[in-house]
Amino acid sequence: MDNSDIFFSGKTIMNTKKTSQILPALFAVICAALAGYFILIGSGMFPEPNVALILLATTTILLLSSSKKSFYFILLPLTLLHAFYTPTGLNFGPPSYQYIASLFATDMLETKEFLLQIPVSSYLIAFAIPILIFLQYKSAVKFGIKFYRNKTFIALATLLFAYNMPLAEPIKETISSTLKIVDEVQKLKQMSQSDNWGKSTLENSRYDDYVIVLGESARKDYHHAYGYPIENTPFMSSAKGTLIDGFRSAGTNTVASLRLMLTLPNKEKWEPNYSLSLVDLIKSAGVKTYWLSNQGMLGEFDTPVSSLASKSDETFFLKKGGSFNSTNFSDFDLLPKFAQVLEDPVQGKRFIVLHIYGSHPMACDRVEDYPKIFDDKDLNPRYGYLNCYVSSIKKTDEFLKRVYEQLEENAKKNHRTFSMIYFSDHGLCHQQDEKNNILLFNQNCFSREHHNIPLFKISSDDTERKEYKVFKSGLNFLEGIANWIGIKNPQLTQTEDLFSNESDKNDFGLQKRIDEKYRKDDDPAIDIRPKH
Numbered sequence: 001m002d003n004s005d006i007f008f009s010g011k012t013i014m015n016t017k018k019t020s021q022i023l024p025a026l027f028a029v030i031c032a033a034l035a036g037y038f039i040l041i042g043s044g045m046f047p048e049p050n051v052a053l054i055l056l057a058t059t060t061i062l063l064l065s066s067s068k069k070s071f072y073f074i075l076l077p078l079t080l081l082h083a084f085y086t087p088t089g090l091n092f093g094p095p096s097y098q099y100i101a102s103l104f105a106t107d108m109l110e111t112k113e114f115l116l117q118i119p120v121s122s123y124l125i126a127f128a129i130p131i132l133i134f135l136q137y138k139s140a141v142k143f144g145i146k147f148y149r150n151k152t153f154i155a156l157a158t159l160l161f162a163y164n165m166p167l168a169e170p171i172k173e174t175i176s177s178t179l180k181i182v183d184e185v186q187k188l189k190q191m192s193q194s195d196n197w198g199k200s201t202l203e204n205s206r207y208d209d210y211v212i213v214l215g216e217s218a219r220k221d222y223h224h225a226y227g228y229p230i231e232n233t234p235f236m237s238s239a240k241g242t243l244i245d246g247f248r249s250a251g252t253n254t255v256a257s258l259r260l261m262l263t264l265p266n267k268e269k270w271e272p273n274y275s276l277s278l279v280d281l282i283k284s285a286g287v288k289t290y291w292l293s294n295q296g297m298l299g300e301f302d303t304p305v306s307s308l309a310s311k312s313d314e315t316f317f318l319k320k321g322g323s324f325n326s327t328n329f330s331d332f333d334l335l336p337k338f339a340q341v342l343e344d345p346v347q348g349k350r351f352i353v354l355h356i357y358g359s360h361p362m363a364c365d366r367v368e369d370y371p372k373i374f375d376d377k378d379l380n381p382r383y384g385y386l387n388c389y390v391s392s393i394k395k396t397d398e399f400l401k402r403v404y405e406q407l408e409e410n411a412k413k414n415h416r417t418f419s420m421i422y423f424s425d426h427g428l429c430h431q432q433d434e435k436n437n438i439l440l441f442n443q444n445c446f447s448r449e450h451h452n453i454p455l456f457k458i459s460s461d462d463t464e465r466k467e468y469k470v471f472k473s474g475l476n477f478l479e480g481i482a483n484w485i486g487i488k489n490p491q492l493t494q495t496e497d498l499f500s501n502e503s504d505k506n507d508f509g510l511q512k513r514i515d516e517k518y519r520k521d522d523d524p525a526i527d528i529r530p531k532h
Contacts, residue, residue, distance in 0.1 A: 021143050021144065024139045024142070024145055025143075025145045027135075027139055028062070028135075028136040028137075028145060029058065029136075031132045031133075031136035032058045032061040032062050032132070032133075032136045033054060033057075034128070034132050035057075035061060035079070035129055035133050035136070036056075036057025036058045036061055037057070038129050039129060040053055040054065040057055041089070041125075042082055042083070042089045042125060042126065042129065043082065043085070043094060044088070044092065044094035045093075045094040052160075052163070052164065056160060056161070056164055059157045059160055061075065061133065062136075062147045062153075063148060063157065065137045066146065066148040076133065079129055080130060082129060083130050086122065086125055086126035087118045087123055091119070091122060195275065195277075195280040197489055198490070198491075199489075200281060200487050200488060201487070201488045202286070202287075202349075202485070202487060202488075203486050204486045205349065206419070206486065207349075207417045207419045208349055208416040208417050209342075209349070209407065209417070209419075210349070210350070210418070210420075210484070211353075211407065211418065211420040212353045212354070212421050212481075213399070213421070213422040214258075214356065214423065214424075214425065215358040215359075215396060215425065216254065216355075216356060216358030217358055217360045217361065217424065217428050217440075218358050218396065218424035218427065219427035219440070219525065220247075220449075220452045220453055220454050221449060222393055222525050223236065224237050225237040225456070226243075226245060228525055229527050230373060230390055230528070232373060232391070232394035233393065234401075235400055235401040236456050239404070239465070240458070240462040240463060240464055241456060241458030241459065242462075242467075242468070243456050243465075243466070244455040244456070245468065245469040245470075246468075246469055246470045246472055247452075247454070247474070247498075248453070248471070248472065248473055248507070248511065249261070249424070249451045249474045250270075250474035250475050250477070251425075251426060253426055254425045255304050255305060258304065258308070259272040259304040259305070259308075260272055260474065260477075261425075261474050261478065262277060262279075262308050262477075263276055263277050265475060267508040270475075272304065276491065278308070279308060281478070281482060281487060283311070284489065287348065287349045287351050287485070288314075288350050289313045289314070289352075290313065290314045290315075290341050290350065290351070290352040291309040291312040291315045291316070291355065292316045292337050292338060292352065292353065292354050293316065293318065293319075294318045294319070294331050294333065294357045295317070295319065295355050296319045309353070314341075318333055318334065328365050329357070331357050331358070331399050332369065332399065334356065335403070335406065338354060339406055342407070342414075343410075349485075351485070356399060358396050358424065359389055359392040359393055359396065359424075359440075361440070361441050362388075363440065364388035366388070366392040366395065367388055367392050370394075371391070372388065372391045373387065373390055374528070374530065379530055380528070380530075380531075381437065382438050383437075383438060383526070383528040384437060385438065385440070386438055386526060386528045387528060389440050390528065400420075400422055404458060407420060407460070408460070417460045418459065419484065420458050421455070421484070421498075422454065423456070424453040426451070426453065427449045427453055428441055428450070429447035429449060429450060429523055430445065431445050447522075447523035448514050448515075448523070451510075451514050457498075457499050470502060470503045471503040471504060471507065471511065472498060473506075475507065476494075476496040476508075479495065479496040480497065481498070483495055484498060484499075494506075
């Protein structure tokens with residue numbers, strides 16, 4: 001036999017040995033996975049563990065079985081501890097202070113009664129845990145399976161552990177958000193033409209024309225009408241109407257907020273329902289709908305907002321086929337189209353949305369056609385951007401005044417009554433650039449002011465000004481609009497008055513989420529007035 005024969009013979013033996021290890025290795029993995037699953041559910045903390053958790057437990061068991069010492073002195077004691085608690089965990093949940101305290105205060109009779117409450121299946125699972133652990137360990141030893149020497153296993157195990165560490169949170173969030181967006185795009189395509197409202201009726205509908213001015217990125221506390229020291233809201237601050245102080249947006253950006261506010265969402269899961277949209281609801285009551293926008297359309301159904309807008313009877317986008325920043329149109333450019341809509345000889349009621357660009361970053365681009373409140377040279381250089389932002393709010397106030405004047409003129413000319421609402425989709429938070437200039441943006445900063453937004457209503461028959469400091473949830477917005485217009489539908493299970501002097505009875509966890517997510521009142525509006 002020459003050297004080549006010896007080589008190939010040795011290689012064949014090695015391949016045969018590896019093949020003979022496949023089934024035992026698979027058996028060891030299955031035993032470890034089952035043991036890991038039983039340990040997780042038996043802890044009471046993971047009644048329905050996901051695949052990642054099971055894989056993590058499985059890998060931990062296999063790695064701790066790699067040596068005799070780690071198996072007997074680490075894995076086995078931990079396993080027995082878990083097995084001991086499993087009957088309790090399966091039936092009464094995770095360990096707690098109450099359980100530990102009662103353990104010390106329980107006599108033998110109470111212990112017996114407690115143990116008899118637990119089903120036999122729970123004890124079987126508990127016994128199975130150490131048995132499975134032993135089976136996987138003995139099979140690996142008997143067949144010489146050393147997972148810790150397998151480079152592929154070690155690489156995958158490292159990735160698995162890394163994925164479940166805090167450093168992987170950005171990746172996990174990116175993957176999760178991407179999957180949600182893909183799922184939402186599919187839902188949009190399926191539901192773009194769907195309408196599940198059925199027939200709605202109008203009861204006590206007081207006005208002929210209902211107008212919503214949908215603002216952008218306007219924080220409530222930067223409005224003089226809400227106490228900001230700079231007079232940038234002369235119309236909102238003095239007009240006879242109703243100002244609500246306490247309205248909370250449902251999200252911190254346009255899509256996240258409006259997909260919940262412009263549909264009847266699942267309020268327990270915080271998910272939109274595109275087949276129950278606000279526009280479809282209004283149309284189901286026989287009201288003609290218009291959507292005039294200075295925001296980008298992108299594609300007919302490319303975003304939730306443009307998809308919801310496209311359901312209107314008539315749509316008009318200044319940025320046709322482009323993104324929000326494709327061309328810098330002024331909000332004032334919407335006014336001629338709005339005047340044209342008002343001249344439309346419609347006999348019935350109308351619902352008109354004016355989706356403006358408002359105070360969207362970059363705020364200085366918003367006021368290219370509008371004077372800034374202060375001359376930049378008179379201000380602290382750090383406040384240059386805030387000067388634009390505060391001025392953009394005054395421009396929006398001017399826009400509201402002009403819309404109101406157009407409605408008033410049309411009312412006199414065509415004998416039509418009207419009611420008009422202004423609110424913003426979300427707020428912003430303060431940041432600093434590399435030169436320490438203070439900016440207002442929506443990325444990489446956290447503030448409860450993301451949710452604190454203006455809400456104002458003015459109608460043709462208002463004779464006094466009302467200001468209410470009450471909590472109103474953005475999750476109840478659709479019901480509030482339905483009540484404003486006077487729409488009744490069997491699927492509207494609750495009645496919400498956006499402009500009453502009473503807080504919402506149920507905000508479906510919105511305030512709790514805000515309190516848990518954001519710091520306590522540490523992002524106040526900044527007074528930029530020159531110090532003379």
